[in-house]
Amino acid sequence: MTAVRKPNIGVFTNPTHDLHIALAEPTSLIPANGEVIVHVCATGICGSDIHFQKHGQIGPTMVVRDEHILGHESAGIVIAVHQSVTSLKVGDRVALEPGVPCYKCDVCLHGHYNGCPDVQFKSTPPVPGLLRRYVNHPAEWCHKIDDMSYEKGALLEPLCVALAGIENSGVSLGDPVVVLGAGPIGIVSALCARAAGAEPIIITDINHDRLMFAKTLIPSIRTVKVDRGKTPDEIAVNIIDAAGGIRPRVALECTGIQSSLATAIFSLKFRGVCYCIGVGASTQNIPFMHLSVNEIDLKFQYRYANQWPKAIRIMKGGLVDGIEHIISHRFPLEESVKAFETTADAETGSLKVMIVDED
Known part of the structure; x- marks a missing residue:
């Protein structure tokens, strides 16, 4: 078991469009084969998060049918590693690619894994999202960001788009x-x-x-x-x-x-x-x-494929300098409801609202 320092709270919506904070997992987590546990330190709110919460669906197939955790633009720090994982270690700062494809189907084998019919894309119902304090995630879909800030790491997801x-x-x-x-x-x-x-x-x-x-x-x-x-x-x-x-x-x-x-x-x-x-x-x-x-x-365009390493190089190389200035508001994880209200309210002038949790 991996002892965690704080309750593993997450941000939930449901078919009645409620938005609330609740426990996402037990207070101790176990990484499965190939997994690491990440303390999620920064998550950006995407328009799709607002859409799922306000309207309950995007298109005819992506439908909120139960209690559902939002969020897919995240970065954090590795706090536990399964013994099978050699690419990451405790203390590594990572950005989490939210889509985990099967890598067995035709589109995956042709390199277009964004079209995988069995992709487990975090935050798209019924797959729970990343907007929680701790999350188990496959190591191969955790990208090292070295000394990049967690907020810039969270911006890698929209940059990939x-x-x-x-x-x-x-x-x-x-x-x-x-x-x-x-x-x-x-x-x-x-x-x-x-x-x-x-x-x-x-x-x-x-x-x-x-x-x-x-x-x-x-x-x-x-x-x-x-x-x-x-x-x-x-x-x-x-x-x-x-x-x-x-x-x-x-x-x-x-x-x-x-x-x-x-x-x-x-x-x-x-x-x-x-x-x-x-x-x-x-x-x-x-x-x-x-x-x-x-x-x-x-x-x-449907999401993205094979963009994350390139996005990290571009971010580190300064080719999109100033990208962090799109962050207009910041809220602690415990104030996520207010963060969503700020994003959804045009009068606030929000652009990218970031939810942060201390390392």
Whole structure:
């Protein structure tokens, strides 16, 4: 048995949309074969966490049906190691990759483990999440972060989302790129597009303050405030004007909102790429004929695969300097309910809310 210093509390929701803190595990844990125990020291709240708590599901299959622990953007310190594990030791600082695939199915064997039908992705029902004090996790999905802060370690997860978007959309040196949505994923995607050499980069949002924040992180970025009274094709004209009269080759759509997707499509050049990162309604209308006559590729992203080592190198190498500034609020684990309320309330001006627990 591994003695732990404090109660292993976690943050739960349920089918009635309650949010509460309760014991997640017994006060002593045992690492199984191939596992380590991690004291989770920092966890970022993702939009999907809010969605599961407020709406009880994402799409038709990811449904909260019981008491359920949230959270999947986490980093911490190893406090116990099973004797079978040789890659980690007690005291190692790690970021936890939340998806544990089977590595036996066709998509896994082809390297696309994000599509594994049997993946155990922490925080996606019914798999309990990482937003708890202590968690057992397979050692192979714990990535060493050395002296990186726990908060930066927690930001590796959204960074992986953005990196997958840059890689799979084909952003390359000199590409004009528009990022739709200046939330955490949108801003991190813009940072990654800059690191990839995109120019110019335009970012859109309905919130002026978020656009101004993006400008502080990336002074060269060009901003377009979305007016709710304008049509998608009108906003697309604003994007083209902001780009100096040229159409973007790649649009990174980070909102999942139908009108924003249409805006992205209308803004692109012939044979451009509209790459959807954001999560939206299960069914949406799209400007089909505009896509067709302009040979625009419409592509989608589901989580990520094979990004974590790269994300760590990029973070350590300073290619996304300033990423930690997206953290707008911090709360101790015991105040997680307040942290979720802050994230869900647009009036707080929150961007990325981080829940921390002392090492």
